[in-house]
Amino acid sequence: MSAEETVPGSRGAWASRTAIYAALILWSVICLFPIFWTVTTSFKTAPDVTQGHLIPFVDFQPDWRGWRSLGLSPDTIGEISTPRAEFLKRFWNSVIVATSASALAVVLGSLAAYGLSRFSYSFGFMRNKDISFFFLSQLILPPVVLALPFLVLYKELALLDSRLGIILIYTLTVLPIVIWIMRDQFHGIPVELEEAALVDGLSIWGAFFQIVLPIALPGMVAAFILSLVLCWNEYFFAALLTSTSANTLPVMVASQTGSQGINWWSMAALSTAAILPLVIIGIVLERYIIKGMAAGAVK
The missing domain is CATH 1.10.3720.10 (MetI-like)
Structure with missing residues (x-):
């Protein structure tokens, strides 16, 4: 088998692996997004939630308001709550x-x-x-x-x-x-x-x-x-x-x-x-x- 004949096969295998990994990455993002949204929302204020800000330090500045309401923020963890x-x-x-x-x-x-x-x-x-x-x-x-x-x-x-x-x-x-x-x-x-x-x-x-x-x-x-x-x-x-x-x-x-x-x-x-x-x-x-x-x- 000549080198020219092996190139299409190699390219096909590489393309197949790329497509599989791309699909797996996409599915991982879809599965992990609800967890990401939940964790980031716990550090949002009301305007950040209503405006749909997603990325911390880029779209919004994290705040301990959600954790403070449970008495689990750094400033309340040592107090009776x-x-x-x-x-x-x-x-x-x-x-x-x-x-x-x-x-x-x-x-x-x-x-x-x-x-x-x-x-x-x-x-x-x-x-x-x-x-x-x-x-x-x-x-x-x-x-x-x-x-x-x-x-x-x-x-x-x-x-x-x-x-x-x-x-x-x-x-x-x-x-x-x-x-x-x-x-x-x-x-x-x-x-x-x-x-x-x-x-x-x-x-x-x-x-x-x-x-x-x-x-x-x-x-x-x-x-x-x-x-x-x-x-x-x-x-x-x-x-x-x-x-x-x-x-x-x-x-x-x-x-x-x-x-x-x-x-x-x-x-x-x-x-x-x-x-x-x-x-x-x-x-x-x-x-x-x-x-x-x-x-x-x-x-």
Whole structure:
């Protein structure tokens, strides 16, 4: 093959890579723009918000007004602040509720998924695939349909405005997703590994904890993070079943309205503070997320 014949191919490959990278960069900008807008809006004043200024130090001069309204600005962080105390209360409610519900869903969902991947079940016409789809189909039901039944049930059980009540309903909400993810994860682990462990003298539980669990750990972490994000951002049930004691951050974000309209700077500052923990968790557990995705845990 002559040099002239290789040039078009090289140019074509270079053009293809350029187009792919350009598309990825464009998509990254589109995905990251809402976060950029939220962070920058937290440092804007009212005129900057209404006039659509975007670039700090170019279109507008950053101001701590949004963070000052939460008691989190440099000039108020050392003082006693009622808004900051309220924010911390809602923040810890979100932390406790989201982590507890996600951890409980991962434990229960992993056990259910392991059973569905290793044993054959029969409930009438339903088999393993039907049971798995039944769990996933629960996500089709709109949350508003469950509003009245849960409201009546929680009132009878004295679970209204309690962390326990929110933890239980969040666990039920994300449990189908965890079961579906972990079922695929366990399907990818050869049964022969457990059989060899049983031959070596381990019990069924011993083989599960010592052989299967370490291999499935990346998928479990990926399922936990996905559940955590869903629970952390859930608004409907938090607004419906809580009032003062167990309110979470999404409810507090939605309440940033006043007689003059929406306080965009306060809402943006609160939203930035709310998404920051998820960003940190994603960075710290990135390698587990990648392993879980590579293993087919997230589809």
